Amino acid sequence: MLSRRDLLSLAPAAALLTISGPALAAPRRVISVGGALTELIYALGAQAELVGVDSTSLYPAAATKLPNVGYARTLAAEGLLSLAPTMIVATEEAGPPAVLRQLEAAQVPLHVLRAEHRFDGVLDRTRRLGDLLGRPQQAAALSQQLQTEWTASRAQVTRLAAGHRPPRVLFVLSNAANQARIAGAATAADAMIGYAGAVNALGDTQGYKMLSPEAAIAAAPDVILATTQGVEASGGVDGLLKLPGLAQTPAGQHRRVLVLETMALLGFGPRAPQALAALARGLHAPAGTGQPA
Numbered sequence: 001m002l003s004r005r006d007l008l009s010l011a012p013a014a015a016l017l018t019i020s021g022p023a024l025a026a027p028r029r030v031i032s033v034g035g036a037l038t039e040l041i042y043a044l045g046a047q048a049e050l051v052g053v054d055s056t057s058l059y060p061a062a063a064t065k066l067p068n069v070g071y072a073r074t075l076a077a078e079g080l081l082s083l084a085p086t087m088i089v090a091t092e093e094a095g096p097p098a099v100l101r102q103l104e105a106a107q108v109p110l111h112v113l114r115a116e117h118r119f120d121g122v123l124d125r126t127r128r129l130g131d132l133l134g135r136p137q138q139a140a141a142l143s144q145q146l147q148t149e150w151t152a153s154r155a156q157v158t159r160l161a162a163g164h165r166p167p168r169v170l171f172v173l174s175n176a177a178n179q180a181r182i183a184g185a186a187t188a189a190d191a192m193i194g195y196a197g198a199v200n201a202l203g204d205t206q207g208y209k210m211l212s213p214e215a216a217i218a219a220a221p222d223v224i225l226a227t228t229q230g231v232e233a234s235g236g237v238d239g240l241l242k243l244p245g246l247a248q249t250p251a252g253q254h255r256r257v258l259v260l261e262t263m264a265l266l267g268f269g270p271r272a273p274q275a276l277a278a279l280a281r282g283l284h285a286p287a288g289t290g291q292p293a
Helices: 004-019 035-043 061-065 077-081 097-105 119-132 136-161 188-195 213-219 228-234 236-240 262-266 272-283
Strands: 030-033 050-053 087-091 110-113 168-174 180-183 208-210 223-227 257-260
Touching (some): 030 035, 035 050, 035 061, 035 119, 035 262, 077 097, 087 119, 110 119, 136 272, 168 188, 168 213, 188 262, 188 272, 223 262, 223 272, 228 236, 228 257, 228 262, 257 272, 262 272
Parallel strands (some): 087 110, 223 257
Antiparallel strands (some): 180 208
């Protein structure tokens, strides 16, 4: 039998075991590569575990104060590893592949989530992140909330789109170099245009293509859809309409330009229901108005 003196001598060691045990495991250090994933992490209440984000993580504003690891498609392993992450979450758009292999070699858990341009993908990513971050109950509650909001937005689309021809929409993605691309099928913009009860003016053209006068005029859009960041880079709506061919389209002639924040519109994150409602209000507004009501 141990004496009182022996028991007292073991007390500090026992206390140390208690303090360093599983209950106080080291906190996660998470890097999020993808603005929509970052938004979901905040929506799940797990933002305290974030130690870095990519350049598309602009919402909420607090995310912009975190260390930035660069653009999702042109990551550098050194920048990521310098933050000592215990987990990296990304969409399948992350790269380049050589960097992903370096992360794998460094034995940093990298979880690549599918970047599907559909609402069901939002729910899938929410549940997956909930599991990875140990927040399955929060993920279940958020998924239910998002489903309710999406159903309401879809009902609003049905009401707004009734009784008139679906508008033809041309999505223009521009940058400060005055280079612009337009979105065809199998893109996030095309999916949102369809969800909003409108028609992509590029028809069956797949993916993105460079904007040209011929392509813009042939598309003959009723509405030009753009992002806030793209319009700012172009010098405002007037600058946007100076891009090749846009002023000669029906949308350009009537200045029907609808502008939404990039990740809200294209990210398929937790703001997708609100973005859909705003998009539908703008697209189905009476002629002569181009902004969401």
